[in-house]
Every structure is written in C-alpha cells, then in structure tokens.
Amino acid sequence: MEQNLGKPKQLITKEFAKLLNENYNKTRYPLIKEAIKKEDANAIWFSIEELENYIKYIKAEAKKQKYTIDGIRFHFGAYPEDKKYAEKSGLTTLFLAPTGTKKITKTKVAAKAEKSIEIDDSLNIAPLNYGSIGNPPPITYI
Template sequence: MEKKSERPSQLITKKFAKELHLNFMKYRARIISKYIQKEDANAVWFSIEELENYIDYAKAKGEKKGYNVNGIRFYFGVYPDEKKYAEKAGLSTIFLTATGKRVKIPATTNNIQPLALVRESADEEIPGLEPMNYGSIGNPPKLTY
C-alpha cells in the first residue's frame, strides 16, 4: 500500500537553508567554538527509521497516558565533558520530546462520554515519555550545508 503524502507548507528553498546555516556558522558557531576551544557540532542526523519509530512510540505511549500526541519539540543540549561520551563530550546536540494535549473526560454518572464534553488541555510535553537523543553529529562534527 502506497503512502499518500502532501507537500509540507513549511518547506524552504535550498538557498534560504544555506543562508540560515551560514548565519549560524557566522553568528553562533564561531563564538561557541572560541568559547569551548574546540570545533563544535553544527548538525545532528537521525535516520528516517529512527524518527518514525520514535513518533510511533510517542503516539502509542502518549495515548496510554491520556494524551493526543500532536508534535515533536527539539531542544538544544550539550553533552557533559566526560570521557564516557567519547567524541561527543562537550559538544552540542539536539534531543526530541513529544508534545500533546491531555484529553480531559468529565465524570458522568453512567460513564458514557458524549464527544461534545471531551476537552483538551494546552500543548505540553508528555510526562513519563522519554526524550530521544543520540543522533550522529558526523566525524568531523563540522558540516556545511
């Protein structure tokens, strides 16, 4: 069965992507590398399979916790500067965490819930659902777009 896919509305041109990356390298990476006294990572890679697996996992676990999973939030992070992190020690990373809305089902006397009474909370990170990390930063870490 072939998956139907629509063109995402958030697509940007390759030219604009290159401009964004060059701006990062000019205004952030140089300062970071100077401060930490080594070349920092400027990209993180996850396979399609890893991302799809995390999305499926987040949807399933989120649903069990009473959430409608609706997105993935990307956070910037830095690995601890410890030997156990090997070549990633002290370098930038990103990690992902699922977001959603908690479904609030009002109590009724006969436990039948009309759909009109089901309300959702605001978007939030789903408690107890683990974030995902450990993408590849490449070797060496510097990549150019």
C-alpha cells in the same frame, strides 16, 4: 500502501537553507567554538528509520497514557564534560520531545465532561537523542 500527504507548506529553497546555515556558521558557531575551546557539531543526523520508529513509539505511548500528540519539539542540548560521553563530551546535541495534550475526565453532578489540558513537552514520554553529530569540523549545507 503509503498515503500521499502532499507537499509540506514549510518547505524552503535549497538556497535559503544554505543562507541559514551560512548565517549560523558565521554568527553562532565561532562563539560556541571559542566558549568550549574545541570544534563543535553544527548538524545532527537521524535516520528515517529512527525518526519513523520514534513517531510510532510516541503515538503508541500517547494512546496508552491518554495523550494527544500534536508535534515534536527539537531542543538543543550539550553533553556534560564527562569521559563517559567519549567524543561527544561537551558537544552540542539535539533531542526530540513529543508535545500535545492530555484528556482528563471531570465528574460533575451526575455528568462527565472530557476536557483537554495543555501539557506541551512535559508529556511522560521519553525524548529521543543520540543522533549522529559527525566528526567536527562543522558540516556545511550545500
């Protein structure tokens, strides 16, 4: 049975999303295209199944390694100019890395104290990549 979590607080309107995408395509995309001398990706797609599976994976790994997951950071990247990356060679990518804290136990004169330390996205859990970039030219949000 699915839990109803309510409406997310970070929702934006479709109109504002369109404006954000138009601003990116006008101000960032041409610079990237000029710099790499080819059409680049401006959107990355992951299936719901891939995202849900990754969330389950990082939660399980975190539990094994005594981490507390508090989020996922989305990092921009660029594939190396190498033929082994085929059509993605030199193009933009987006990878996901879990963020959180690790519980450590310190022993003090006959007493144990548990303390959380910030680890951020240096967790020893593999990031997720290889979403679909589609085929350039860029995808426009509508």
